[in-house]
Amino acid sequence: MIVNLPKKDDPFKENIEKITRELANQSFPELDENEQKEHFEKIKENLPKLEDKIRELIDSLKTDILSCDTKQILDYFSALYSFSTPDTVAVDMDSDRSFKLDYLHSLITAISSSNSKECDEKILHNIDETLEKLKIQSLLYLMFTSDFNGEPNQIKFLQSLHHMVVRGDSYSEHKIQMCRELFSKFDEVLKSKYNITSNALIDELINIANYPIKNLEIQKKYFDEMMMAHKDFVQQAEQIHSEEESAAFLEKYKQSDSLKHTNDKLQKIHDETGVSFNDSIFKIHETSLPHEILEQLSIGLGENTDFQNGKIEYFPTNNTHIYDKPIVKISEEYYCYNSASMYYNLQSLLENILLDMIPQNKHQKNYYKKKGEYLEDQSLELIQQILPGCDVYKNLKYGVDDEVDGIVIYDNHIFIIESKSNKFTLGARQGDINKIKRNTKDIVEKAYQQAIRAKKYILSNELVEFRNKNKKTVLTINRKDINNIYLINATLEPLNHISSDLSSLKEFGFIQDDEWIWSIYLNDLRIISEIIELPSEFLVYIERRIKYNDFPQIKMAEEIDIFGYFLSEGLYFDDIDFPKSGFMLNIDSSFSKNIDLYYHWKEGALNEVQKKPAFFDGCKNNIKFLVEKIEKTNKKNFSILTKFLLSLDCYTHELIKEQITLIIKSQRTDFHTYIDNANIGVVFVSKKIYTYDQLYQQCELYAYERKINNWFVIIIDNDSIDFEQFYYENKPSELLEEKVAGLKKYRLQQTLEAKKKVGRNETCPCGSGKKYKK
Structure with a gap:
């Protein structure tokens, strides 16, 4: 029996293709390079006014901060911007509270204030x-100043924007x-100088x-x-009914055992904790x-004097020490205002x-090497x-003196793994294009070239060998056994939108081969490893994830956004005409x-x-069990x-599960399905x-009819459950032509029979095996 798969409605695809048709029928004048520069320069003519507006807002903040007690301001806004309840976590995740707290933290530590006057509600x-107005004006400023060589630059803008408003790169x-x-x-x-282990140090920082x-x-x-x-x-x-009784009661209460008992309890809390009732909750x-x-x-x-330095003093993206020095020291007391x-x-x-402990001339050997x-x-x-x-192979050599960090083999798939632990420097994070180019060359392009070289070597001969450091052959690969080769670059720092949009690096002359690499931050890979349920899901993801780079029209901010889209929507765009x-x-x-909420719940x-x-x-009725x-x-x-089965849509999953149930119940003997473009x-x-x-023989007939080899x-x-695999060349055959013609005639007869009236107790033509009852 053939199971026909009806075309599934796809509103997303239909809308994109509608836009494509509309754009094709319209004509938009394109600005040449000089016109674009001229247009951008006109926009920048408004910059002085915008800069003045930003300076006014910063001066207003400084005036308010200097007008009253600094500790009270820090206490108030740290509580306002730090704490969430279970009911507000989902909303707070998407808020800009962290930006506001960080900015306030930077500004207060940059200006010195000794005012102890209590802050009134109006000032707060x-x-x-x-702060809200400053955020909006600063975003506009970044938009207008994100140019390189006189032209707007998307990489610079996105990186500057991310540095200003996004906090954190991992779940805690x-x-x-x-x-x-x-x-x-x-x-x-650590023990040699401070007599403390890394775990103890981490525990205390968390404490x-x-x-x-x-x-x-x-x-x-x-x-x-x-x-x-x-x-x-x-x-x-x-119980008091007069002023005389009230005065007597108060005198008596001052000497009462109940008040003494309360004072004893309060004193006990202080003795056990060292915390006074009036202490700031942020005090260490x-x-x-x-x-x-x-x-x-x-x-x-x-x-925090560096925060003042910049074209605009105290601008949000200026250098600040608060990330290297998150503890605030006030009058010999220490506070953690930004947990x-x-x-x-x-x-x-x-x-x-x-x-700071390792001599600089030994940094590479004693730290960076181990980090890598x-x-x-x-x-x-x-x-x-x-x-x-x-099968996992680490630190392999091949050819004359080429190296690859790792090769993983899973069934007929090969994963070439490169790892780059280089830093994505502060300047690059702030949007400096030259530093972004220099950093991504070290972190992405070098890994890309190494992985491409290894792949070309694997495909260069029918059999290729890899050696370990002792020059012993530890891996031999037969080209015939390979179905896919994937290139992966693991990083120890997130590259955010750069990793999710590798096509943007082509403007630097990087990623020039007709091939993509998957550049993935280690903790993003950790999330994927915890959520993926089946190895074949990962195979589908990495195939579609790498293919996603072929669609520069689609933008997603970070890897986990792309992964979340895969879990929900499949991340499949091949059939859409953009x-x-x-x-x-x-x-x-x-x-x-939902990934964020899951990990917040776990925490x-x-x-x-x-x-x-x-x-x-x-x-609900998917075939992941199969x-x-x-x-x-x-x-x-x-x-x-398994990749083929997971690539089918939900409707097809439900249909297959239904047919399998009928086979198990002996109400059906077989059925088949296929996808032409998957062969x-x-x-x-x-x-x-x-x-x-x-x-x-049955599959040979299907293969010849459909011109599908596998x-x-x-x-x-x-x-x-078991399976067999058959492969057919589908060469011209008179015998198979006759059999296909006979098969088509048989199907036509079956269809005509099914249209006849079914009598009582006759077998239903639906294939269920059940008898028809009037």
Whole structure:
């Protein structure tokens, strides 16, 4: 039986193709290069006014900050912009609170103030409103000044924008895990000077970051005791009926056991915690950090002088020390006003501590080399977790003296892995085009060239060999066994929109071969390894992810946005005719929202249980169970079949599952489906009627009819799944022509029979095996 797959409605595709047709019928004048420059210069004529507006807003902030107590301002806005409740987490994730807190933190530590006057509500409100206005004007300024050689530059704008408003590159648990793994290699160095291990150091930095919450819990204890005392006081006071009784009652209450008991309880809280009721919740009361490290991570008011330097003083993207020094020191007391910053910058904080201890001439040998080795090991380990049972080879040599960091083989797929632990420097993060070019050459282009070279070597001969460091051959690859070769570049720092839009690097002369590499930040790979449920899902993802680079008209901000879109929508654009020019589709981060919520729930920020996102999660009757069983056979070329099955849409999954159920119930013997452009056909058959020769001939007939070479037979039993693969050349054959003609005639007869009236107790022509009942 043939299962016909009706064309599925695809509103997304239909809308894009409608836009394509409309654009084709319209004519838009294109500006030449000189006209574009002239147009951009006219826009920039308004810059002086915009700069003056920004300076006015910054001066207003400085005036308000200097008018009252700095600590009160920091206390107020750190609480306002830091804390979330389970009900507000989802909204706060998308807010600009971190930008505002970071800016305020930078500005206050850049200007010195000794004013102890209490801030009134109006001043605090003005500061909040001015920060919002400054954000909007600063974004406009970045838009108008993001040019390179006199022309607007998208890379510069996106990178400047990201640096200004986006905070964090990992979920907290992943950032901590990565730091524990990486810096454990340097325990001896830390113990030699500070008598502390990397884990103990990380624990204490996290402890400091969590101080506000712990202090808040202590303040609640004070509050609860005083509320109980107040309740008791009110109950006693209700018995008073005159002023004389009131005065006597107050004198008596001052000497009462209940008041003494309350004071004792409050004193006990102080003795146990060292925290007073009036203390700032951001104050660090006690820490096991070595004093030298505490000082290294602290900044005093007026010490953040670099923040003033720039074309516009105190502009949001100016250099600031708050990320290297997240602790504020005021009058010999230490405060953690920005806990999130401690998590976001944990890796760089630890790196700075280590590099200060290691002589500069030994940085490469004693730090950067080990850092690179960690990235190589960890990226291969994560790939191995995604593809259990794969073969992993590390640090291979080939040819005369060429190297590759790693090769992973899974079924007929080869993954060439390069790892680049170079830093994406501050200047590059701020949008300096020359530094972006220099950094991406080291981080992406070199990895790309190394991976391309290895791939060309693999394809250069029928058999190729790879050696280990001892010159022993440890891997031989037969070109005939290869179905796909994927290039992967693992990085230790996120490249954000650059990784998600590698085509943008072509303007630097990079990524010039007719080939793409998947450049992936280690912690993004970690997320993917935790969410992917089946190895074949990853094969579909990486194939579509690399292909995604062929569609520069589609923009997504970061890797996890792309991955979220894959889980939800499939990330398949091959069948869409996009406009060749004058069109760009920005897909927002909403598709990764459920990933964010899942990890926030895991971290305890949400009360409501969040289900782990999954591929085909919205398709209730998917056939992932079938894919998993086929994977477990581990037969050669199984992944061709599993990728094919996962590439089918939800409707087809449901249809196949329904037909499999009928086969298991003996209500159907077989059915088959195919996709022309994939050159694959699949026959599903009951094990009860399976014979190799018969099915080989049956598939040969299907192959000749459809001109599809690759055919798989999935053999279904009640409790097991197996498969066979057949390949046919489909050369001209008179015999097969006759058989195909006979098959078509038979199908026509079956169709005509099915249209006849079915009598009582006759077998239903639907193929279910059931008898028709009137």
